[in-house]
Amino acid sequence: MRLEGGFINNLSKVYGIYTLGFLGFVILMAILEQVGVSADAIGWMFVGFTIAIYALIGVLSRTMESGQYYVAGREVPAVFNGMATAADWMSGASFIAMAGGIYLKGYPYMAFLVGWTGGYVLVASLLAPYLRKFGCYTVPDFIGTRYGGNLARLCAVIVLVVASFTYVTAQITGTGIVASRALNIPFNVAVWIGLAGILFCSMLGGMRAVTWTQVAQYIVLIVAYLIPVFWMSNKLGYGLIPHVAQFDAVNRVQELQQLHQVGTLMPTAEAQAAAGGLAALKVGINDASDSLMAKWKFFTLVLCMMAGTASLPHVLMRYFTTASVKAARQSVGWSLVFICLLYLTAPALATFTKLSLLDPNLATGIIGKSVADAQALDWVQKWSSVGFLKIVDGNGDGILQINEFFMKGDIVVLATPEIAGLPYVISGLVAAGGLAAAMSTADGLLLAIANALSHDLYYKIIDPKADTKTRLVVARMLLLVVGAAGAWTAAQGLTGILGAVAWAFCFANSGLFFPLVLGVWWKRANRAGAVAGMIGGFGAGAWYLYMVQFGGMTPWLGLDGLRFGMIGMPVSLIMMIVVSLATEEPDAETQKMVDEIRIPKGRAILDA
């Protein structure tokens, strides 16, 4: 942007106008719906308009300076960086899958809510300010400089690429799901359209462009998530604020669970076979178990997601863009505030959707009523036709029981406006929000991968003499290649959104958590220890995942594929400590460097 200083100083005004403009657009769409414009056209306009805005911001933020390309010029204010981080962080899994998970799996699933927020305490206290002081461009940059040597840097690059690529594939899949539904196009075409939008945002302006599109995407996704929930809470008469009103709804759902025999009436084997991968509601809304195994599973998931949060490079690198160390710390707090706006709403959304379906006094309550009536509903037909929902009258009595209604968790968010009988404009809005969530995370991840490859692998290891222009051209080429590889993998349809996301967290925490944390907090940690910690932790975690997921091994102590960080992390920690102590301590220069990153004052270590 030509008025750079002017832009930074006027952020509140710029994004204020943008927010009003977006709300105006939503109202315009609502009016168009009333005058009879088709649902398909409204879906197209929502998706087209929002992607066009992101692409425009991406093009306006183009740059040929490496400091702008890699760290947005280190001038992003704490609050706006918090907003960008929230969009970067909240992916298709948070926006599309989370409420559905709470709906279908109940209390144990809320471990994700705890894990995906508490991780920020670790980011704020253990890492973000120190990495900001360090002044690196990428996460492997820190590992490579703190421990020294190309091997350590290379190990970090490999862990980063595996974790982020697993994650980005899930996000491009999410983009494909939303775009294919909203635009009525085949999934494997939608995936490539989504990728084109993602690349437009990041190609020309790198981190700078991604930062300012992520802020714009946050605003769209949060508006899209909140409006339907507030609407439902009020429409159902539970109260103005869904977050407060949901507790009465929880109690009401618990009464209805008795009525519908949730938890006792299980799907028959034939019905489940007919429904394939879809699931019926089998657990209560709030069954916190007292069994040790249930607690262990809850805690291990919480821990894996938290440590993963603090090791995922696309999140950590957002704190490289603030103007100061103090701003980096504050920015972590703001990130969590903006994330909580959505996370605190997810349980309410799941609860009100459940209430809408289960309460026989409501027109929307289809459970316990006639199968023929349910199958005549528009939304049931629409979502059945795309394989997200199936009604199987197992006992043939013509009444829809709880164990005869099968669904994919994702539709809790995507179809709730229709389930609750809200106008179509809300569905279009939700589609735009889901797209914003998946695109913003995919942007951050693709950039993290491409930057690690261009900065750490190409510039630092292969060709240290490369000039800025060559480096930035290489970075963009890599972005294209990695993006295409991600879209190709997503089009094969190999992974569900959530499975792959949890894997990414475990890959990251197995390989990077301890090398990063001990790099700041333990001066004695040295190169050999870090390399052993990365290879050992990542190797052990990956081996365990392979054996449990594909090798037919029985999980140890209930540690399934979502929790393989519980194997990788201890191995990483022990290897790192043992090998560090068995080898020479780091030289005086490295120890001095660690002293310097521990205080905010003074020059950055890497003043690139």
Added chain:
Amino acid sequence: MSNASDHWEKTKSLLFKTLAIWVFFSFIVHWFGNSLNSGSFPGGYFMAGMGSQIAFAVLIFWFVTKQGQIDDEHGVSE
């Protein structure tokens, strides 16, 4: 004790306090999830779905303030 090592001792001590509170809201409180649900208010559901998240956000801002004070006292802030 030198200024730098005093600063680091205080920083470490703040870290341990922060992590202790973090452990409480991440794990300990959810150990009692079922007991918290026993009244008419679904307390276990509240803590897992809202309570811990709010506590984490407050904790971070508290930590930032305290760390800022430590930095200022030792003259090492930017």
